[in-house]
Amino acid sequence: MAFEAEVLEGAIIYSNLLVLLSIGLTITYITTAVPNFAQGSFAVFGSYIALTMLRLFGIHPYYSIPIALIFGGLLGVAVYLFILKPLIDREAEIVILMIATLALDLILLGFLGAYSDYLGGITKKAAKKFIFTPYDFNIGNISAIFIVSIIVIAIILASLFLLLYKTKFGVALRASMENPALAEIMGVNVEYTRIFSWFLSGSLATVAGCLLPFRQEIVPLTGSIIIVSIFAASIVGGLASIYGALIGGYIVGISESLVTYQLSTILGSGVLVYSKVVSLIVLVVMLILAPQGLTGVKWRKIKWLKSILS
Amino acid sequence: MAQEYLILDIVIWFGLYLIVCISLNVEYGFGGIPNFGRALAVLIGAITVGGIVNRILMATFGVSGGIVEASGLVKSVTNEIIAANPAIGIGILVASLLLAALLGAITGALFILPSAKLSEDYLAITLLAISEVMFMVSYYNTDMIGGYYGVSVPNVLAFVPGEQRLSIFALIILLIAFLAYLLVDRVTNSPYGRLLRAIRENEMVAEAYGKNVMVVRIKTVAFGSAIAALAGALYAYYSVNVIASSFSRVEWTFYPFLMILLGGLANNKGVIAGVLAFVTVKVLLMVYKFEITAALHLPFEAVWLEYIMFGILMLIILIYKPEGLIKEKPIMTDPIKRLVDKIKKAK
Numbered sequence: 001m002a003f004e005a006e007v008l009e010g011a012i013i014y015s016n017l018l019v020l021l022s023i024g025l026t027i028t029y030i031t032t033a034v035p036n037f038a039q040g041s042f043a044v045f046g047s048y049i050a051l052t053m054l055r056l057f058g059i060h061p062y063y064s065i066p067i068a069l070i071f072g073g074l075l076g077v078a079v080y081l082f083i084l085k086p087l088i089d090r091e092a093e094i095v096i097l098m099i100a101t102l103a104l105d106l107i108l109l110g111f112l113g114a115y116s117d118y119l120g121g122i123t124k125k126a127a128k129k130f131i132f133t134p135y136d137f138n139i140g141n142i143s144a145i146f147i148v149s150i151i152v153i154a155i156i157l158a159s160l161f162l163l164l165y166k167t168k169f170g171v172a173l174r175a176s177m178e179n180p181a182l183a184e185i186m187g188v189n190v191e192y193t194r195i196f197s198w199f200l201s202g203s204l205a206t207v208a209g210c211l212l213p214f215r216q217e218i219v220p221l222t223g224s225i226i227i228v229s230i231f232a233a234s235i236v237g238g239l240a241s242i243y244g245a246l247i248g249g250y251i252v253g254i255s256e257s258l259v260t261y262q263l264s265t266i267l268g269s270g271v272l273v274y275s276k277v278v279s280l281i282v283l284v285v286m287l288i289l290a291p292q293g294l295t296g297v298k299w300r301k302i303k304w305l306k307s308i309l310s
Numbered sequence: 311m312a313q314e315y316l317i318l319d320i321v322i323w324f325g326l327y328l329i330v331c332i333s334l335n336v337e338y339g340f341g342g343i344p345n346f347g348r349a350l351a352v353l354i355g356a357i358t359v360g361g362i363v364n365r366i367l368m369a370t371f372g373v374s375g376g377i378v379e380a381s382g383l384v385k386s387v388t389n390e391i392i393a394a395n396p397a398i399g400i401g402i403l404v405a406s407l408l409l410a411a412l413l414g415a416i417t418g419a420l421f422i423l424p425s426a427k428l429s430e431d432y433l434a435i436t437l438l439a440i441s442e443v444m445f446m447v448s449y450y451n452t453d454m455i456g457g458y459y460g461v462s463v464p465n466v467l468a469f470v471p472g473e474q475r476l477s478i479f480a481l482i483i484l485l486i487a488f489l490a491y492l493l494v495d496r497v498t499n500s501p502y503g504r505l506l507r508a509i510r511e512n513e514m515v516a517e518a519y520g521k522n523v524m525v526v527r528i529k530t531v532a533f534g535s536a537i538a539a540l541a542g543a544l545y546a547y548y549s550v551n552v553i554a555s556s557f558s559r560v561e562w563t564f565y566p567f568l569m570i571l572l573g574g575l576a577n578n579k580g581v582i583a584g585v586l587a588f589v590t591v592k593v594l595l596m597v598y599k600f601e602i603t604a605a606l607h608l609p610f611e612a613v614w615l616e617y618i619m620f621g622i623l624m625l626i627i628l629i630y631k632p633e634g635l636i637k638e639k640p641i642m643t644d645p646i647k648r649l650v651d652k653i654k655k656a657k
Contacts, residue, residue, distance in 0.1 A: 034431075035431050035434075035435055037438070086629050087628060090629075090632075092632070094430055094431055095434065096628055098344065098431065098434055099344075099567055099571070099628065100624075100625060100628050102346070102564055102624075103564075103621045103624035103625050104625075106564055106618075107617065107622060109560075109614075110614045110615065110616070110617030110618035110619075110621060111614070113610065113611070113613070113614040113617070114608075114609075114611075114615070114618070115610075116610075117609060117610030117614070118609045121609050121610075224442065224559060225442070227438075227439075228439045228443060232439070235432070235435065239431075239432075273446070273450040274447065274450075276442070276443050276446060277447065279439075279443075280439055283436065283439060284436070284440075287424045287428065287432065291427070291428055291432065
């Protein structure tokens with residue numbers, strides 16, 4: 001299988017962004033036990049922040065990343081405090097929490113759609129459908145988005161690692177992820193860790209959203225399409241493991257891009273719209289073979305693997 | 311005249327949504343299966359009419375070519391035949407409904423297979439993902455049901471004068487909704503319905519009593535999807551065309567969840583109340599959207615306002631009134647009735 005460098009580059013950019021989204025989804029799933037169906041719309045929220053900065057103030061999307069990060073974090077915290085916390089306090093079932101995030105997704109879609117009409121009206125430029133590729137440039141032979149997305153993911157992973165493993169807060173955070181009741185007895189404020197996880201999840205999603213328009217066209221409804229890939233990535237990784245989300249993000253992102261590209265060379269470019277079918281197939285195969293995800297598989301207990309290794 | 315149309319619109323949407331909501335109530339309200347892919351079954355109903363019945367008619371009349379153009383031709387030929395012979399129109403409608411229910415049941419059972427054993431969150435995610443992807447494929451693939459071009463569908467009431475078509479169609483939809491309601495009401499009041507509630511409350515206990523939870527789930531989703539597919543087929547014949555974009559997650563998954571939560575879960579009468587309340591508001595919003603946009607000086611389309619409003623309504627229900635308008639009642643089997651009588655006498 002030979003891929004053009006461009007295709008591989010695109011696959012890696014997309015996977016980097018997907019990893020940001022699936023790590024965010026996984027973190028809130030671990031702390032609050034609810035899969036956030038609005039994660040895709042969180043990303044589109046980020047895209048619209050970048051678009052606003054670009055159209056109204058002429059700020060390049062790369063410089064909007066810190067702003068998006070803060071707004072996304074605040075959105076995440078608001079969602080937790082005003083929507084999920086009241087429900088968790090009432091001991092609502094997990095399905096009710098999921099429906100609440102579906103409702104949130106719809107509300108966000110409504111706001112993003114309304115805002116896109118409004119922004120389009122005042123700037124007289126299309127805001128319902130936009131793409132940032134004309135604003136990208138090349139550094140040497142490589143597109144800037146490739147380098148930026150790698151730098152962003154490297155910084156985020158490094159700081160996440162430092163935070164979780166090298167600080168006292170990180171220890172408390174991991175403790176309350178593993179066993180909230182026990183952590184609470186030891187004096188950890190589980191509430192803080194939940195709020196923090198939603199801040200993190202929201203900010204990771206909006207940062208990904210800031211960069212996503214360099215890869216694909218954004219419409220207000222993009223969130224409900226990309227959510228399939230995010231879920232596939234998180235489930236492949238096991239839904240409850242941050243490492244899993246990392247591995248899953250790359251597996252789903254790369255296979256989605258490369259398998260669809262490979263198919264398009266055989267069947268023609270018409271199949272490119274079916275990239276999400278690939279994600280879905282990966283998801284379903286994973287659920288049948290190992291519903292606990294890659295990190296849930298007890299690799300050492302698989303006999304044939306053992307015989308190969310020894 | 312305008313008022314008459316308004317009422318007919320409400321009746322038609324009430325019937326369509328009632329069918330979908332009672333099917334969802336069996337699955338989620340009674341069985342506790344969070345089917346976040348309800349829209350898929352409705353889409354299957356529409357595909358039955360737009361993709362399969364259309365192709366059968368194409369083969370019958372020897373029309374060839376792409377489905378988008380051919381469906382238009384088939385439509386005019388079929389309409390003429392139906393206008394002369396009403397029985398054929400009714401026959402096509404009934405046959406399509408049966409076929410839609412059959413295909414709905416098969417797809418429902420197939421698509422829950424990978425996740426039937428899993429916990430609720432995995433189940434919901436998988437069903438939503440499958441439904442979203444199917445929606446996208448049928449929208450972008452123009453060979454199946456015409457994709458973004460859509461396909462035409464014969465007017466099964468071509469023998470009825472134009473001005474009466476809408477009222478008669480409203481009656482047909484209401485009739486089928488009523489039949490579906492009776493069926494679901496009977497099923498949910500049977501031992502099977504009680505088994506569903508038992509599984510919802512505690513899977514382990516049901517399994518300990520020798521019930522196979524996975525098989526019950528598959529059967530339930532097949533049953534629910536068969537009913538929901540009826541709504542898709544009816545909607546296709548009502549609007550005399552099929553376009554994939556009308557079968558979005560918002561319209562056919564989220565709104566049905568909103569209606570059954572509004573009315574009260576596991577409670578078929580509650581569903582009627584929820585659907586009626588929701589549909590009235592929605593139709594009024596649809597009809598007066600330009601007036602609303604103008605009156606409020608909205609710098610955007612009214613549909614976004616609709617999304618925000620119904621999203622917030624859902625959150626309000628979940629947080630402040632989780633039991634809905636009408637609460638779920640205990641099941642009055644004979645032994646329980648006797649027990650209640652005893653307690654009353656003792657007092």
